[in-house]
Amino acid sequence: MSNFKSRKMFILVSSVMTWTMTKPQDPEEADVVFTEDEFRRRRPPPNFRNHNSLEKLVLKLGRGRKNKLAGYVVACGLQYGMGESLFHYFFKVSWLMQVPKVSLFGPGTNHIPMIHVNDLGGVIQNIVELRPKSKYILAVDDSKNTLEEIVKTISDTLGSGKIDKDPEQYATAMKAFKPEEMEYLNINLRLDAFIIKDSFSLQWTSEAGMIRNMIDIVEEYKDTRQLLPIRISLVGPPAVGKSTIAEKLCSHYQIHHIKIKDVIEEKITHLKEIANETDHDIVSEEEMAAAVNQLEQFSQSLEMNAGRLADYLVVDLLKEKLNSKPCRNQGFVLNGFLKSYKQAKQIFSDGETGSQELLHQRPVCNKKITPEHIFALNATDDFLITRVQGLPQSVAETKRYTQEEFLPRLSRYRQLATAEETLLDYFDELEIHPEYIEVTAADSDYTDVMKQITEMVGVPKNYGPSPEEQAEEDRKRDEERKQKLAEETAERKRRNEAALDEMGAQYEEWRRNLSEVQHQESELHEAHSLPLRNYLTKYVMPSLTEAMLQCSEIKPDDPVDFLAEHLLRDNQQ
């Protein structure tokens, strides 16, 4: 510090956690709200004693007139915004909607001091610029919400709107957190910040807190984590393969398959459930009456239209479905259904003829439900007819592809395409230009179609597979790898054995050849050796045997020399 040429600043970003054990001045008082001028009385829980010591150390830096280092402590509330930090779990569970209720742990009645991360940034920037006299600064927003209120609002805005306070369920939620994170979320404290309110000039992102700004926070969360819905619409003649492609797309992008038949069935089942509910704590009498009313309307319409729901009712149901949280969160593939310009306008246009429409002379659509990708599948009549003829009778019947039904359907479809204003014109005017894709017999499993579509739509925008799905995928990949390895090993073994067999066979042959050769040689040798033996016996052996007999009798010092001389003498005689 003595070497500093100018004054410097040290800002410690700490936590409100060092306040958690603070006792109110009046022990009788309930619902105390602490203010930052009481900061010397703050008491940390055991796990935050180090934070506390560090805060004290930094505050001490500022003392002494000649001191060139000014220390500030910022005690900040739990942060949210830009991905939500500790609160992310609740956002994620709500967004996914895989469980009907968002689990809370503990009763959730604890108050959590919070601050949006942008506002924390603003506080620090203000300290840098203003060099305030107070060295201990509390950074919390105006909210004093309980954990339950926070989670309920997240669930309302993003998910089913339901929360689960059942202690049995805590365990699952708690597994998502580390013990120290749990300690943060269990904080129960109400704090008032004055310095940032009175002396700082903050451009607040979220002064009133997370709950009041939830709609913006949710947008920011989706944006930061790139959880953007993918909305696709498939149109095309009957039997072109819309359902199969829709299913493939839904599983690739983890989005929802919208089939109008299912939407209607689901709605009727749901209405019946409401109408049958006798517990008025779950379903209010008004809700029940409304459900009964709507069911009545449906059954009348079904009667009047020979078992089909009137178009305006279907359009309403579809709109409701596309506006549901799952479709808004993840997106959807709308399978068929869209037929005409007028119908598309009924579904996607906002209804009001705003000034914008007059200005630009084009339809205004509800951006939250309008598909961003339209794929117009097409195939020749011959192809479609051949395909349908190849189906078993039972399948053809359930899909209304029988001879009597299919041809009129196909020609109705072709007819619609010749209208003055077609469905595809509607999207063209919105500048959502349809992509035309030809389905052919060569691409029977739609590999090419899928490739074309996924290239245009891009990568999935969601959390990806859950840990369980990831594990399952890893397991499958591992198994495939092992299988391949086993196959390769077996193949190598097989090849080795074949090579060995061949070598063995050659060796055998070689050995046979060798023994054959040896056999021939020895016969040759035999043949040769016969006259030789006779010759030796006749001319050499008598003299040699003589000499050797003499040698063994006399036993000379040098027997070979004796033999040589004996033979020489014998020869001269």
Ligand SMILES: *[C@@H]1O[C@H](CO)[C@@H](O)[C@H](O)[C@H]1NC(C)=O
């Ligand atoms: C509703 O109640 C009626 C009459 O009790 C019954 O026939 C029907 O199956 C019930 N529906 C559902 C969805 O529970």
Ligand SMILES: *[C@@H]1O[C@H](CO)[C@@H](O)[C@H](O)[C@H]1NC(C)=O
């Ligand atoms: C779809 O295919 C049919 C038959 O081949 C053809 O008449 C029609 O023009 C095609 N439609 C589009 C939009 O390409």
Ligand SMILES: *[C@@H]1O[C@H](CO)[C@@H](O)[C@H](O)[C@H]1NC(C)=O
């Ligand atoms: C064995 O002998 C046959 C005939 O002489 C010959 O063609 C073959 O190459 C020989 N095999 C070996 C392994 O030497």
